[in-house]
Amino acid sequence: MSQDVYEKLQAMVGEEAGPFEAPNAVxxxxxxxxxxxxxxxxxxxxxxxxxxxxxxxxxxAPPQMVQAYCMPPLWPKKEMPDPQAKAVQMMHEAGYHGVVATTTSQEYFHPMRPGDRLSYKIQLVSVSPEKTTRLGTGHFITSEYTYINQNGEVVCIQPFTVLKFKPAM
Amino acid sequence: MSWKSIYWDDVGEDDELPTQTREITRTTIVATAIATRDFTPVHHDHEAAQREGATDIFLNILSTGGFIGKYLTDWSGPEGELKKITIRLGATVFPGDILTSGGKIAKKYTDGDKHLVDVDFNFTVPMGPHAWGTATVALPTKG
Structure with a gap:
């Protein structure tokens, strides 16, 4: 990737969006x-x-359900600024057209009960140096979601990594 | 209905979890996509999936997480508590695939008053490994 775009992405590391409230209570x-x-x-x-x-x-609620409560509505459309999506878009424009999710993890700290109001923040935590993989050459982009309930208790922390790459010929 | 529990005292490293299989139908893929509130067209719209380079609609990632949680607590019983799940993602799951789930206890340990096991799990489809990784589950004790 041009040094320029990589530097811009590195500068974005730490960028945060949210908190966004889940449309429905658990x-x-x-x-x-x-x-x-x-x-x-x-x-x-x-x-x-x-x-x-x-x-x-x-x-x-099943603990893995936490993200489902926080998904954006199908209608009306709602802008949810997302630094990872922004980084992916910047790489797309730099010629890295492939994208694949590689790793996701959830750590649970507090159960979700009916009536709980969830919200989340998302932070861009890392952009790897260029790597050559089976799929092509690209960068791993990792963000972290933090979900909290109405009492400010952390319910779940969820890192999520995608590989944005130039497909191998 | 009574529910069995797996006790921490009774398990050991290298113990295998029972294998489960499930045929993933078009209905499974659509029902799980909507239950996870994921309306991305590739999970319900055949033509949209083909435009994105896939042969057919495919299972979304949130549902993989749902299946893994179900697999683990089906084994442990409801007293088993999911603490952490780390998933590496591989082959896509398409309609008609048989998804086979397996696991093995990689580590048995305590952390404060928690009695824990790390389970290495493996979810495969005919094309290859779909999802694998490690889950930490707290188990009840007999004490």
Whole structure:
């Protein structure tokens, strides 16, 4: 990549957007919809009687669901500034037309209960030097989502890495 | 319905988790995309997927996370608590693929009062590994 664009991307590292609020509180309808699609029968997610006797004292949402609550609405369109998307776009314009998600991770700190209001921030955490991979030559771009609830408790931290590359011939 | 629990006391490193298989249909891909609130056209619109260079619609990443969580707590029982999941992504999952899930306990340890295992998991489709990585699960103890 031209040194110029790489330097611009390096300068963006640390850039943050948000907090953005989830459009809906954590709720049982979305939990059920999720469990049906995943075929997840965990009674903590669906059986009030079982969940009441558990250490949570009631139903919780599957922890992996955190991002689903924070997805942008299909309508009306909403601009969600995202420094990773901006970095990907800049690389696209610099001739790196391929993109593939390579790694994602979630660490959970606090359960989500129906009624919880979630919000998240996203931060650009790194842009790697140029690497040559099986797919082509490019850069790994990593951002980190931090999800919190209405009490300011961190629910989940989620790093996410994409490779933006010039496809190998 | 009663639920079994896997106790930390009873597991050991290199123990294998039971294998699960699921046929991923078009309905699975669309239902999971919408349940994860991901309306990106490649997960429900065949022509849009082909325009992006894929042969067909394919499973989205959030659903891979959902499947991994389900796989782990199906094994541990509801008292198993997901602490961390790290996923490396490989081959795409297309309609008709059989997704095979497996795992093995890589590490058994304690951290403060938590009794933990790291499970190395592997989700494969006929084309190759779809997702693999490590998940940390806190298990109940008999004590």
């Amino acid at each position: 709720n049982e309808a979305m939990i059920r919809h999720w469990c049906e699609a995943m075929e997840d029968g965990n009674p903590l997610y669906s059986d009030e009687e079982y969940a009441k006797k558990s250490k949570y004292g009631g139903v919780i």
